[in-house]
Amino acid sequence: MPKISGRGFAMPQSPIRKLAPLADKAKARGVKVYHLNIGQPDVATPPIALEALKNINLKIFEYSPSDGLLSLRQKLVQYYAKFNINVAVEDIIITAGGSEAVNIAFLSCLDPDDEIIVPEPAYANYTAFAIGSGAIVRPVVSSIDEGFRLPSIDKFEELITPRTKGIMICNPNNPTGYLYTHSELNKIRDLIKKYDLFLFSDEVYREFCYTGAPYISAFHLKGIEHNVVLIDSFSKRYSETGLRVGALVTKNEEVKRSAIKFCQARLSPPLIGQMIAEASLDTPEEYMLDVYNEYVERRKFMIDELNRIPGVYSPIPMGAFYTVARLPIDDSDRFCEWLLSDFQYEGQTIMMAPASGFYTNKGVGRNEVRLAYVLNIEELAKAMQILRVALEQYPHRTI
Template identity: 75%
Template sequence: MPNISQRGVSMPASPIRKLVPLANKAKARGTKVYHLNIGQPDIPTPEVAMEAMRQVDRKVLEYSPSEGIRSFREKLVDYYARFNILVDVDDIIITTGGSEAVSFSFMACLDPGDEIIVPEPAYANYMAFAISAGAVIKTIPSSIEKGFALPPIEEFEELITERTKAILICNPNNPTGYLYTRREMEQIRDLVKKYDLFLFSDEVYREFCYTGAPYISALHLEGIENNVVLVDSVSKRYSECGIRIGAILTKNKQVRENVMKWCQARLSPPLIGQIIAEASLDTPEEYMLDVYNEYLERRNFLIDGLNRIPGCYSPIPMGAFYTVAQLPVDDSDKFCAWCLEHFEYEGQTVMMAPASGFYTNPNLGRNEVRIAYVLNKEELAKALVVLEKALETYNKL
């Protein structure tokens, strides 16, 4: 039998999805599973999007342009302008979800062996995409005690070598919910400018910022316009994870030309998805405000409930709809698996993402989990009760 690729062996399993077989077995036993593990919103997709899907009336479902449908990109220019992100239609390339946007950005900007500096915990798929591109992730841990704030910029500079090519941030952050301040963004800008690095900025959660301060995008930063590659997606803001529509935004013409080679190789982004996403840009402000307020209420409810459980601690996330919480367990991987395999309370259990999968250092995140507050408050209340009962039982074993 021939050997499989070392690249595949090195590819990390998803901490978000790797426990799915155990969850399926629990459901087969008749156990109700509260899914706190994945950022799949339960909020209905906007009606304008659903109506656009219902109204598709074509004789042929053809390829779209490799860079995406122009009318969609033109409407996106207006959308970004609402956030003072000023781009031209040619600065935008449509991708098959935000994941492809990250992957194509890496492939277009990095050579095998190039290094990317990333604050962690970080979205686990960044590691997978870096391995695919042959790039090397160099991480700097942030701490729960400091609310996962950006580590001191001096620690970034200490990691810079002749192979360093980029810094990668997610803002607001997945998995921690941290929102970078203007000062932190300016520190990153100065480092990017000093060493002439790329700045990959994943900003798919920009709608969900829970402070009164203005939102700071990487494309707001002066003096590094040609260094920034912004990643975006409609999945979370319109509850449209399944249509797989994302985007790359960059002022750097060389990067765009390189990205387009991968876009042409994969032919085109999803046609129907783009039709739905374009219609979604007409979503009423009332919908967006209602969704924002709902997530804010869920956040407050969840964090308050978590911090009332003995031994649990979560800082207050200021963006997205995730938090990383510390639990009174020695190994969250074992605990999360145990919850699905061996525990139930009144026919219920919880599914969470072990935070170890969001770190590259195997010793970090061992007693932490990522929790997505994508369930309604009634479901969150039940999940919190089940989690507290699970911890009580587990720590008596």
């Protein structure tokens, strides 16, 4: 048999999805699994989106343009304007979720052996797409003891080589929930400018910032407008993860020209998803506020519960709907597998994402897990109780 590619071997499994087969087995045994592992909100998709699906009246499900439906792109211009992100229709390319936007951004901007600097813990799929494109992730590791704040900008500068092509940030952050300050973002901007790098900015959790301060986009940073490649998605904002609609937004003409060629190769983004996404942009403010308030409550509840469990520590996440917590365990991969394979409490268990997959370097974050607060408070309460009991029973507890 012919050998698969080296990158096929090197490709990491998703830390969020790799344990799914164990969860399926647990469920097959009749065990209820609370999913804290995945950013799949339990919040209902906005009624206006559900209705849009019902109103679709096509006779043929045709290709859409490779850069997406014009009407959707036009409406996104207005959406961004509300956040003082001033982009034109031509700056927006619709993609199959934020994932494809990352992939196409990397393919368009990075050659094999080019390097990108990524503050870690980081969303694991950046590394996956970097491997796909042959690029190399150089991590700057932030620490749970410092609440995952951006490491000193010197740490970034130390990593810069002639092959450095960009910095990738996620703000608000997945997996930590960290929200970059204006001062931190200005430091990144200075570096981008000084070394003429790309700034890949994943801003899919824009609506989920838990401070009163206005949201800061990479497009708000002065003087680097043509260096920014913004990654966006409808998935989290409107509980529409399954639609696979996102966007790549850039004012850089060369990146646009390149990206559209990759888009032509895959023909078009999903048509029906785009139609629903377009309708979703008219979601009333009340829905967004209800969802926001719900996450505020859940965040407070889950973080407080976590920090009350002996040996557990979670910083307070200021955005998104995740936190990375430290547990009194030897190895979170082992613990998360044990939870699904060997443990249950009153016929229930929990699934979490081992944090090892959010760090490039082996051994880092071994006692950390990512939890998503995408369940209602009643379920979160049960999940936290299960975690408490599990930590008492886990045979490889450290403290």
